[in-house]
Amino acid sequence: MKKQHISLSIEDKHFLEELLSKGSLSVRTHRRALCIKKLDLGLSYQAVSELLEVNYVTVFNWSKKYKSEGLSFLYDKPRSGRPIKYDGQTASKVTALACSTPPEGYQRWSLRLLSDRIVELSILPEMSYSQVGRVLKKMNFNLIGNDNGALEK
Known part of the structure; x- marks a missing residue:
């Protein structure tokens, strides 16, 4: 049986x-x-x-x-993991800042300048320059300066 x-x-x-x-x-x-x-x-x-x-x-x-x-x-249960630190709204603010005119004395934005300005403007409490680069890379931005200092897309 x-x-x-x-x-x-x-x-x-x-x-x-x-x-x-x-x-x-x-x-x-x-x-x-x-x-x-x-x-x-x-x-x-x-x-x-x-x-x-x-x-x-x-x-x-x-x-x-x-x-x-x-x-x-x-059904699979929700998995734990690191929460998302930078959402779409933050990424759009970073991109908008990268498209703006660079600070006086600079011809164009660098990743370090952008990360410092993000913290200075209290967009985020901290953001490394490498994370700024990853956000801009996802948005297909290039750090090639043109005449007005803005980033080209």
């Missing part, structure tokens, strides 16, 4: 059927849902791992997560 690793409720079965019939589903979610469905049918961890081409331990962990969290484990 086959060992029943997971026993799905009728609601969970309907939810999985509906989820798997959708065309736009991430691969991770699809594999997890298919794994739970196959385990409910009575397949072993080994058989499911070979069918889905994932590790045996992965199938075991998905089964354990389903038992503890329910079907919410199918």
Whole structure:
């Protein structure tokens, strides 16, 4: 007799059927849902791992997560990471400053001048010259000076 690793409720079965019939589903979610469905049918961890081409331990962990969290484990949880330090509004201020006339005594802006001016104007409490360069690079700006000292795009 086959060992029943997971026993799905009728609601969970309907939810999985509906989820798997959708065309736009991430691969991770699809594999997890298919794994739970196959385990409910009575397949072993080994058989499911070979069918889905994932590790045996992965199938075991998905089964354990389903038992503890329910079907919410199918979806990825938000991942931690460094919060965004410079948003689009800040990038636009940096770009606008780079397009302005450089300080007196300078023919054009340098990255160090821009970073110092950003801190001086309290746009940001700190911003390194390399970060200024990355922001301008994303905006496709070049530090090639023209007659009025503004940056060319």
